[in-house]
Amino acid sequence: MKVAVVTGASKGIGRAVSLALAKEGYSLAIGARSLDLLEEVAEKTNAFYSFLDVSKEDSVNQFAQKVLKRFGRVDLLVANAGIGVGGRLDEVSDEDFERVLQVNTLGLWRSIKAFLPALKKSRGLVIAVTSDISTRLIPGSGAYVASKWAARAILRTFQIENPEVRFLELRPGAVDTHFYGKPGRRREEGFMKPEDVAEVVRAIVRLPNHVRVEELMFRSIYQDPEY
Numbered sequence: 001m002k003v004a005v006v007t008g009a010s011k012g013i014g015r016a017v018s019l020a021l022a023k024e025g026y027s028l029a030i031g032a033r034s035l036d037l038l039e040e041v042a043e044k045t046n047a048f049y050s051f052l053d054v055s056k057e058d059s060v061n062q063f064a065q066k067v068l069k070r071f072g073r074v075d076l077l078v079a080n081a082g083i084g085v086g087g088r089l090d091e092v093s094d095e096d097f098e099r100v101l102q103v104n105t106l107g108l109w110r111s112i113k114a115f116l117p118a119l120k121k122s123r124g125l126v127i128a129v130t131s132d133i134s135t136r137l138i139p140g141s142g143a144y145v146a147s148k149w150a151a152r153a154i155l156r157t158f159q160i161e162n163p164e165v166r167f168l169e170l171r172p173g174a175v176d177t178h179f180y181g182k183p184g185r186r187r188e189e190g191f192m193k194p195e196d197v198a199e200v201v202r203a204i205v206r207l208p209n210h211v212r213v214e215e216l217m218f219r220s221i222y223q224d225p226e227y
């Protein structure tokens, strides 16, 4: 039995990845805050689901305990939960900056930390969804960008400290999800679909265990390559 955990599985990329991993034969544990949406994903994937707020240490640890009690092992963690925050750095509020760091940066760190002993045991894989912006800048989104640069640094450090686990930084470009409000954008506007990201994840998990893909940036052909 291969067990995969997906954070932020209620919508968007996490939902699509969960559906794809179930098709790949994984037993799934999924978490997010919206239990009604999670339940719907769980029905389609036969997943174990539970409330998860990655911005709270207790919630992450309780989630991990429940998952490990249920399955006893974890082979793959897709650390995907994330939020966006806009605004120039001289305008973004203290509260918004802290919120985005709590979810995208500390939430990622907490999620990996909670499952690390199990992942070491299984010589498993972490796929962390950061962003194509994790090595560049977007004026007007400095807090979000900083949260993803920091996430990248955390991942690379985890990799060096834990060579027995494979850490992939997955860096999608624009994806048509709730991240930008209501989904429904056309591909020609430069957006991939969540299912496109799920296909990339599917290709990765099919690779032999001795191959470590460390970073993968991919975008819609309609997204400006210089953006």
Ligand code: NJP
Binding pocket: 007, 008, 009, 010, 011, 012, 013, 014, 031, 032, 033, 034, 035, 037, 052, 053, 054, 055, 080, 081, 082, 083, 084, 103, 107, 129, 130, 131, 132, 133, 171, 172, 173, 174, 175, 176, 177, 178, 179, 180
């Ligand atoms: O966004 P959305 P995406 N604790 O809003 C969950 C990155 N990314 O799928 O808690 C636990 O449809 C939330 O669940 P809920 C982005 O930075 C995106 O696009 O129920 N879960 C939902 O399931 C993020 O890291 C684009 O509200 C929490 C999910 O996260 C990842 O892709 C481009 C949570 C968000 O679903 C998935 O975002 C890019 C918490 N505290 C990177 N807070 C893009 N869409 O264009 C939120 O480069 N969630």
